[in-house]
Amino acid sequence: MSHHASARLTLILGLALALTCSIAAADGSAGAAALVREQVSRGLETVVRDTETIASDREHARAILERLYVPHADIEGIARFIAGPHWGDSEAETRTRFTKAFAEHLLRLYATAVSEYADEVAEFARHGEVEYRTVREANGRAVVRLLLQDRSGRSLSVDLMLHRDNGGWQVYDARVLGISLLRTYRASLRPRLADVGLDGISQELESRCGPARGKPGPHEPVPESRNDTCPPTQ
Template sequence: MIATPRRLVVKSAALAATLLWMGAAAPWAQAAEESPDAMIQRLSDEVLSTIRSDKSLQNGDVERVMAVVDSKIMPNVNFTRMTASATGPSWRKATPEQKQRLQTEFKHLLVRTYAGALKQVSDQTVEVKPLRSAPTDKEVVVRTVVKSKGEPVQLDYRMERTPGHGSGWKIYDLNVLGVWLVDNYRPQFAQQLNSGGVDALIKSLSERNQTNVAKGSKG
């Protein structure tokens, strides 16, 4: 069974992580024209405003969150790379159908894990740290701090520049309180992969998601 990471479910960390899944709520048409740090600042400000004005998001409505993720966010996150990195070498051996199932189950796990954190949005602001990069860099780390009345929360983004159609900066990992999401899940995935291969991992993720659905239906 895939366990929910303890360090990522504390309230402040979970709230910060929602900025990845909600952070593209505004159109990314300007992505190719913006620096990655400016883009993260703009999107962070816009998403906080969006959450505060949408009661269904504030209430952690999973179906509403999922709809926003599918329509606004997934096209702007390299989720294939994120899932592949968490899966490790077994990704290359997986069939196209298995890869799609892994991405679907992993996405559902993340969305359901963090949907409840939207209730915590109140007076938070996001400060983007100065970006140290060259114009020719294809990958960068954008470092931010989520501030509120409590302790500030570190939230960093790994981003890549994508060429060709739909070019611009895309997120492929995030760091909450010093823990990179991919690094956090990789050893959990490895346990399932070592015991039963890709199908075992898919089954474990699916069971975890079904458990989360059952808990949600019970209120």
């Protein structure tokens, strides 16, 4: 696998875990790294098993992400962070609408990434290695580092940030090359939020996110990286 393919895989794993899922522990005493390992392994095994279907049908990829990760997700907490001060200034209905629109945007974005690179993810699952290191775990917070190495020896890492909530660990952010993906999202949306507010952003996300099934539709341009079905709000 090429270095760029490894980078894409790292981003797929890191983004999907950090921004569309939480990892809920049935046993609250389990370590954060063990839970991350379990969730990543489940995702890789699913891609290997369903590679052809995932590659040809983004909706199938979306359903997998939704089934594996969303039921226990702290999507509202992520949406609240992205919204910043606009969250407290908005009505409950507006906050709920934004949370749902942003969650759907993320599902479609990562479903596209997994679908477009299903063959590469499956190849990595069969021949690559993932090492899990606990960088820090104390006072209900943890940092788990994923070290990914393909069979050519190239390696990349991503740090997952977790906190313990109601006895379980939840991923709330990822850092790739030291850059917080959650903070990057917030910074990218901040100017537009200032112009149109949460309702305006929600409407744009709802209208711009086209069908997640099969190939992109005529109004669904995909950038060169081919990792987003929803054009970003400018």
